Amino acid sequence: MSRNYKLPRDKKIKLSQFDPDDTASFKDKDEVAEHYAKLKEELTELQDMLFAEKKHSLLIIFQGMDCSGKDGVIKKVLSGVNPQGFKVNSFKKPTIEESAHDFLWRAHKETPERGFITAFNRSYYEDVLITRVHNQIDDEEAEKRFKHIKSFEKLLADHDTIILKIFLHISKDFQIQKIEERLHNPAKKWKFDPSDLLERNYWDAYQKAYEGVFTNCNSKEAPWHLVPANNRWYRDYVVLGLLVDALKKLSLSYPDPEIPMEDLIGLLPMGSKPK
Template sequence: MARKQKNGHDPWARWRIATPGAPVSLASFDPAEKPLSSGNKADDRNRVDELAQELDALQNLFYADRRFKLLLVLQGLDTSGKDGTLRAVLGRMSPIGVRTVAWQAPTPVERAHDFLWRIHQQVPAAGEIVCFNRSHYEDVLVPVVTGQISGADKERRYAQINDFERLLVETGTVVLKFMLHISRREQRERLQERIDDPEKRWKFQRGDLDVRKQWDAYQLAYEQALAATATPWAPWTIVPADSKTHRNVMIALGLRDTMRSLDLHYPDEDPLLRDLKVE
C-alpha cells in the first residue's frame, strides 16, 4: 500500500493486519491517533482535497486501462464515517466506472441463497472501482452478536470469505479492506449530533441505541473477524476514525498508493489518429 518514509519507518505497519489467525485486540489501537497527519488540521483538509483530485485522474486512467478491478471495503460501527469517507475521497471521481453499494439487511430472496450470493453480483467489472459501504462482513458480525449462527458456522463463513476474496484477487481484483475504528465516546457524540440536528435526524434509528448497548460484543466480533480474515491477498487496515479529517487522509493515501502501484497506462493508440484533422 503506502510507501515507507525516507528513514525506513513504515507508518502503516502498525495498522495493517495480514497474518491469518494472529490475535487482534482493538483496545491496543487508539481511535484518536493520527499516524499520517501533518499535525495541522487545515493542512490535512487541503491534503484530502489534493488527493481527491489525484484519485480522479488515476480513476480515469484505471477505467481506460481495463486490466484491473478494485473493491474498496469500508467496514465499521454506526457513525464511524463510511458515508463521509465516500464523499471526501471518491466524491471527485467520474460516475462512469465508480459505483457504491450500501449493504442493508438481506431480503427474503437473498436469505434463500448462500450469504455470498448477493455479494458476488456486485463486485467490480474490468476497469471499475466499487466501494462497499458495509459489506459481506456484516454476515460474521451481526449474526454472531445476536447468536443467529453457531461457532462452527462462523468458522465456515470466515473460510468461505477468505476463499471468495482469493478468487477475486486471482481474477484481477484488487481488494482493499478498511476497518474504521471509532471510540465509544466519539460514537456517543456523533449519535447525539444526529438526534439534535433536524437535517441528520433521519439517519438515527432507535435500534442504534440497542446496538450501542452491545458495544463490547461487537468489539469482540470485530476482533475475531479481523483475525480470521486478514490474509496476504486481502489484508485489513485499521483506520483510527475519531478524527474525520485524518480518517480521510489515511484512506485516500492508501487508495492513491495502491492505484499508483498498478503501473496503469492508456491503451495503445491508433497510429492513424496522429495526423487526423477534424474538419
C-alpha cells in the same frame, strides 16, 4: 503518509491496542490540507487510467460500528471520483430473495468489472458480525464462513480485483456524541435509527466479533486496514492515501486504440494525422 495502518496477519488482533484518536504526527486539518488536495488530484488521474486500461478493478470494503463514518467517508473522499467508473453498494438487511441464497450471492453480483471501482458500505462481513453478536450462528458456522470469505476474496484477486478492506475505528464515547449530534441537527435527524442505541449495548460483543474477522480473514490478497476515525479529517486523509497507494501499485497507463495508428490515417479527413 507515515503509516498505512495495515493490520498484521497471522496474529491475534486486540482492538483495545489501537488508538481511535491517533492522528500520527499531525495536529489538525490544516496540516494535511495541501497533501490531501494533491492526493485528490492523483486519485482522479489514476481512476481515469484504471478506466481506460480496463485490466484491473478495485473493491473497497468499508466496515465499522454504527456512526463510525462509513457514509461520511464515501461522501467526502469519493465524491469527485468520476461517477461513470464508480459505484457504491450499501448492504442492508437481506431481502427474502437474498436470504434464500448463500451469504456471498448478493455481494458477488455487485463486484466491480475491470476498469471500475466499487465501494461496499457494509458487506458480507456482516454475516460474521451481527449474526455472531446475536447468536444466530455458532463458532463452527463462523469458521466455515471465514473460509468461504477467504476463498471468495481469492477468486476476485485472481481475476484482477484489488481488494481494500477498511475498518473505521472509533471509541464508544465518540459513538454516543455522534448519535446525539444527529438528533440535534435537522438535516441529520432522519439518519437516527433507534436500533443504533439498542446495538450500542452489544459494543463489546461487536468488538470481539471484529477481532475474530481480523484474525481469521486477513490475507495478502485482501488485507484489512484499521483507520483511526475519531478525527474525521484524519480518517479522510488516511483513507484517501490508501486508495491512491492501491492504485499506484498497478503501474497504470493510458492504452493505445485497438487499431494501429498508421491504419487510422486513411480513415481520417484530409490534413488530420494522429501522432
